[in-house]
Amino acid sequence: MIRILFILAFLLSLDASSNEFYGRIAVDTRSTNLSEESETDVESNESKVGFKGSFKLNEDNGDLSLIYQAEYGFDPVDGKARGDEGTFKQRNTFLGIKSKNYGTLMAGTHDTAFKKAQFKIDLFNDLLPDIKNILQGENRFEDYVGYISPKFKNYFFTINSIKNPNPGTSNYKSYSVHYTGDKFSASVAIDDAVKGYDSSRYSLLVPLGSLQFGFIFQDSKKISTNASDKGKVISVQKKLSDKNKIKFQYADSDMKVVGGKNTTLGLDHLLAKDLTLFIFYSDFKADNDAKEREVFSVGLEYKF
Secondary structure (H helix, E strand, C coil), X not given: CHHHHHXXXXXXXXXXXXXXXXXXXXXXXXXXXXXXXXXXXXEECCCEEEEEEEXXXXXXXCCCEEEEEEEEECCXXXXXXXXXXXXXXXXXXXXXXXXXXXXXXXXXXXXXXXXXXXXXXXXXXXXXXXXXXXXXXCCEXXXXXXXXXXXXXXXXXXXXXXXXXXXXXXXXXEEEEEEECCCCEXXXXXXXXXXXXXXXXXEEEEEECCEEEEEEEXXXXXXXXXXXXXXXXXXXXXXXXXXXXEEEEEEEECCCCCCEEEEEEEEEEEEECCEEEEEEEEEEECCCHHHCEEEEEEEEEEEX
């Protein structure tokens, strides 16, 4: 943490072309019905704070810039982050070089190309129905080196190499190819031996006026057993007005829980420019009754 503060102090002393302090505080009151009991609690939903920016490396010619970001998660409910790093848990934190013509190269801690390839199809990202509870591959790693290509018309690609924590083993690899257009966006992503899994993911996001449709199909193979599981996510979002949108999401797979099926219906209401009231009902089914739960949540999200 102290090293990050020294780096930030150095960067702020330079003539930055842009910088931004940002964050998200999301808290909900959650009523959960389990197989044998019910409970109500107040929970944090991946609250975070960060600083990011860039500055030109060659003002006279070219477009080369240094980019940087330091982001940490915290828990405003329990007063600490859940993790090994005390009050703050490190999230995407990196230094990089960016060029419009040559792309972006960065190193540090970051989400994998595979994880980022889902666009914003997961309508309940960072909330309890997050697809990480259904699908493999929602990973963030230290010792990360990533390259994002410049856009070739509507296409770009991403390549990651991540140090494998097991001595004497090859680095993890994660790749993605994206198409972004006015009518739809699509991506194909591959994880190569990441945390013991080979995975492929196909994502499609289609906006139709006030509607947005999303679809993810994924195949993951556990290398040690050669066993494969498939999974999918279907999401639909409709904008009802400038302040209201309704969301539906269905996800199923055996990857995390055998017979795992998660159906969620939610509503977002904009109370102010950066303040949102969110409500959702989520029904999680599994072959093992002890894993099943029904959740009703009412919460607030403030972004700055």
